[in-house]
Amino acid sequence: MERESLSKVAALFAIISSLALVFYYSRPIPPSGKTVVRFLTYETGPAQMALVREIEKRFEEENPDIDVQPEFNTLARDKIYVEAASGTSPDTFYVVTDDLPKMAVKGTIEPLGPWFEKDKSAALHPYFDKVVDALRYAPPYKKVPIHEQEIWAYPLHFSTDVLFYNRNLFQRAGVAEPTDDWTWGDMVEAAKKLTKRDKNGRVTQFGMFLPDTTTTIQSNGGDTFNEDYSRCIINSPESVEAINELKRLRFELKVAPDPAQVQGTSSMQMFKMGQLAMLPGRTYMAVDFNKITEFEYDVALMPGMKKNVERLAVGGLAMSANLSPKQKEAAWRWIRFYCSPGGGQDVLGKEKNCVTAVKDYAWAPEYFMQPPPRNGRVFVTSLQDSVITVPPIVNAAEYLNAIRNPMFDDMLRNRDSKVSEMLQTYQDRTNAILALEPKPES
Amino acid sequence: MTRARFWKRWEGFLFILPWVIGFFAFALGPLMASAKMSLQHWDMLSDPTFVGLQNYSELFADTTFLWSLQRTALYAVMAVPLTMAGSLAVAMLLNQKVPGIAWFRTIYYLPSVTAGVAMLTLWTLLFRPEGGPVNWLLEYAWIPWPKFYSLFNVDWSFIPLMTKGPGWLSDKDWALQTMVLLSVWGLGSGMIIYLAGLQGIPDHFYEAAELDGAGSWRKFLNVTLPMLTPTIFFNLVMNTIGTFQAFDQAYILSGASAGGAMGGPGQALLLYVVLLYHTAFQFLKMGLASAMAWILFFIILALTGLNFYIGKRWVHYD
Numbered sequence: 001m002e003r004e005s006l007s008k009v010a011a012l013f014a015i016i017s018s019l020a021l022v023f024y025y026s027r028p029i030p031p032s033g034k035t036v037v038r039f040l041t042y043e044t045g046p047a048q049m050a051l052v053r054e055i056e057k058r059f060e061e062e063n064p065d066i067d068v069q070p071e072f073n074t075l076a077r078d079k080i081y082v083e084a085a086s087g088t089s090p091d092t093f094y095v096v097t098d099d100l101p102k103m104a105v106k107g108t109i110e111p112l113g114p115w116f117e118k119d120k121s122a123a124l125h126p127y128f129d130k131v132v133d134a135l136r137y138a139p140p141y142k143k144v145p146i147h148e149q150e151i152w153a154y155p156l157h158f159s160t161d162v163l164f165y166n167r168n169l170f171q172r173a174g175v176a177e178p179t180d181d182w183t184w185g186d187m188v189e190a191a192k193k194l195t196k197r198d199k200n201g202r203v204t205q206f207g208m209f210l211p212d213t214t215t216t217i218q219s220n221g222g223d224t225f226n227e228d229y230s231r232c233i234i235n236s237p238e239s240v241e242a243i244n245e246l247k248r249l250r251f252e253l254k255v256a257p258d259p260a261q262v263q264g265t266s267s268m269q270m271f272k273m274g275q276l277a278m279l280p281g282r283t284y285m286a287v288d289f290n291k292i293t294e295f296e297y298d299v300a301l302m303p304g305m306k307k308n309v310e311r312l313a314v315g316g317l318a319m320s321a322n323l324s325p326k327q328k329e330a331a332w333r334w335i336r337f338y339c340s341p342g343g344g345q346d347v348l349g350k351e352k353n354c355v356t357a358v359k360d361y362a363w364a365p366e367y368f369m370q371p372p373p374r375n376g377r378v379f380v381t382s383l384q385d386s387v388i389t390v391p392p393i394v395n396a397a398e399y400l401n402a403i404r405n406p407m408f409d410d411m412l413r414n415r416d417s418k419v420s421e422m423l424q425t426y427q428d429r430t431n432a433i434l435a436l437e438p439k440p441e442s
Numbered sequence: 443m444t445r446a447r448f449w450k451r452w453e454g455f456l457f458i459l460p461w462v463i464g465f466f467a468f469a470l471g472p473l474m475a476s477a478k479m480s481l482q483h484w485d486m487l488s489d490p491t492f493v494g495l496q497n498y499s500e501l502f503a504d505t506t507f508l509w510s511l512q513r514t515a516l517y518a519v520m521a522v523p524l525t526m527a528g529s530l531a532v533a534m535l536l537n538q539k540v541p542g543i544a545w546f547r548t549i550y551y552l553p554s555v556t557a558g559v560a561m562l563t564l565w566t567l568l569f570r571p572e573g574g575p576v577n578w579l580l581e582y583a584w585i586p587w588p589k590f591y592s593l594f595n596v597d598w599s600f601i602p603l604m605t606k607g608p609g610w611l612s613d614k615d616w617a618l619q620t621m622v623l624l625s626v627w628g629l630g631s632g633m634i635i636y637l638a639g640l641q642g643i644p645d646h647f648y649e650a651a652e653l654d655g656a657g658s659w660r661k662f663l664n665v666t667l668p669m670l671t672p673t674i675f676f677n678l679v680m681n682t683i684g685t686f687q688a689f690d691q692a693y694i695l696s697g698a699s700a701g702g703a704m705g706g707p708g709q710a711l712l713l714y715v716v717l718l719y720h721t722a723f724q725f726l727k728m729g730l731a732s733a734m735a736w737i738l739f740f741i742i743l744a745l746t747g748l749n750f751y752i753g754k755r756w757v758h759y760d
């Protein structure tokens with residue numbers, strides 16, 4: 001009996017030990033003599049992962065002394081912070097503008113200015129200035145002009161808000177398609193004509209989806225922050241007017257779906273199903289929309305209330321500040337190759353999920369401008385009126401997740417919401433967060 | 443001591459050894475570290491600074507924290523009794539000696555072993571306010587009735603659901619209740635424990651009750667319930683702990699996993715652990731998040747202690 005029990009315990013230990021050994025030896029072991037560069041990216045789609053692998057292969061052919069080890073993780077942002085806390089942050093990683101201030105202030109990422117100065121084969125002039133500027137950061141209280149601020153990531157790509165529209169629905173309703181000089185009023189009028197109801201008055205096809213709230217406020221002359229981001233100034237008549245206009249589209253004109261009508265689906269899904277005539281959306285959506293066979297879609301500039309303001313998101317590659325000089329050199333070569341014309345930029349254009357930050361490539365007819373959509377040039381021209389809506393503050397994530405997103409959601413969810421009162425709360429809470437930002441040293 | 447007795451004494455310890463090793467290697471360290479972190483300000487990127495009990499005092503002055511505590515308590519108050527009553531009722535049904543009972547038991551237990559995220563996504567579709575099957579059924583089976591009653595010139599719209607199916611997960615007044623309904627869907631694990639408890643009740647108790655002229659209801663009240671009190675108590679303790687730690691349901695149903703606003707409509711689904719997750723991994727306030735974890739631990743400890751204290755009066759172990 002005892003022997004039987006003992007053999008069970010022994011078997012259990014044998015299994016656990018074997019598993020531990022399997023896990024230990026399944027780690028990637030670099031070929032001897034090579035410098036390993038870990039690369040963490042959000043990309044997890046098979047097509048995107050294949051492109052990253054292709055860039056890795058090309059890079060390693062040109063740089064046989066370096067072994068790049070890509071890691072694909074949709075929660076890459078969380079992983080970076082957790083690994084940084086444990087002193088094992090990835091050597092290079094994909095970052096978006098939102099995270100740069102915190103990482104820069106805390107010394108998590110390497111400033112790239114000195115590397116650009118030192119390396120004559122690297123230059124910023126092939127890239128859109130606005131995209132490069134989005135990757136710069138200096139604490140706002142220092143009031144450093146944007147072009148003199150430090151650059152923290154190698155420019156890779158960007159996306160803006162544009163107006164996707166279903167050409168077939170426009171033609172069927174006899175509505176003229178959007179043009180570059182379309183106004184907010186034109187868009188609303190078109191949305192009214194494109195909204196269809198069944199005999200019970202239930203909407204079967206919506207004219208449009210609500211655009212981004214922050215940029216709608218800005219397009220109406222309002223703003224969220226003052227110039228040096230020391231104060232939130234969102235509670236203004238312009239902001240109230242803009243939010244009430246969005247509520248009008250949703251609850252009065254009923255040309256845009258309310259949250260109940262979107263539950264269990266998404267704006268992209270509704271557009272693909274032909275239930276939405278116009279969708280203010282991001283460039284990456286084009287990858288999915290290009291697979292639509294039931295109708296033809298196109299894109300136009302997104303009109304603003306008084307002026308055009310589009311939302312801009314910029315991505316780049318950063319390198320960890322905690323690397324040895326040898327590893328830093330290898331990491332720099334990798335991110336330079338990945339983001340440069342002739343390197344990774346040649347490969348990434350195959351999947352048009354974002355517009356390349358390289359000017360010549362963005363305009364090349366055989367590259368990003370190749371239809372569909374027919375009017376793809378607006379992906380680039382919209383850059384002119386675009387703004388970064390995430391403030392360059394260290395606590396940006398808390399501002400976005402605890403204040404901006406839930407409060408805008410609340411304001412637009414209810415027909416009777418008291419916008420001005422809610423904006424005052426928004427303003428007070430945001431100012432409390434701004435009070436925690438780094439201050440000038442006394 | 444003979445060799446056989448020596449091994450007999452130690453074999454139990456050997457069996458629990460993997461768990462003990464796991465506890466010391468993976469749980470005790472983080473536990474102690476989180477206690478220390480709860481007394482620090484730490485953003486994961488720079489060195490932590492000692493702040494004493496400041497994190498705790500900050501939390502009790504924070505309206506979002508208090509809101510999440512309130513929502514979690516409300517969720518527990520609704521979900522625990524409903525789930526327990528539901529699982530007991532199903533267990534009673536599945537304790538019958540009828541053909542194919544094994545199949546029924548499997549079917550009712552199945553939701554407990556299916557992937558949570560997939561099921562929740564499916565429920566989100568079923569509960570779609572516009573065009574979702576639940577509201578469709580309501581519309582055709584229930585809502586036309588007010589039209590009939592309106593013949594009597596009565597406005598029935600003051601009764602919920604009499605005029606329009608609700609925005610189950612998009613309406614801040616319905617979202618938490620919908621989540622409670624969905625928690626009943628996963629009653630399989632409680633049900634299996636009740637079933638084991640029911641099968642442990644000796645038949646002669648029922649036979650004696652029948653001889654005394656007890657009917658089904660009397661047998662349930664005077665035999666089944668008293669004999670089942672240890673099982674009910676176990677389920678009560680485990681369910682209370684589970685509801686206070688609820689995360690994935692609220693996180694997915696609020697749409698936060700798909701980029702939606704934190705806590706869903708009106709932050710109705712901002713349960714305690716959801717806020718804890720955001721505080722730790724979105725706002726990078728590890729000290730505050732650790733303090734939240736410890737407060738939750740003490741709340742659960744107090745509730746479990748209370749359960750045990752009250753349990754002495756109604757749980758029968760003989």
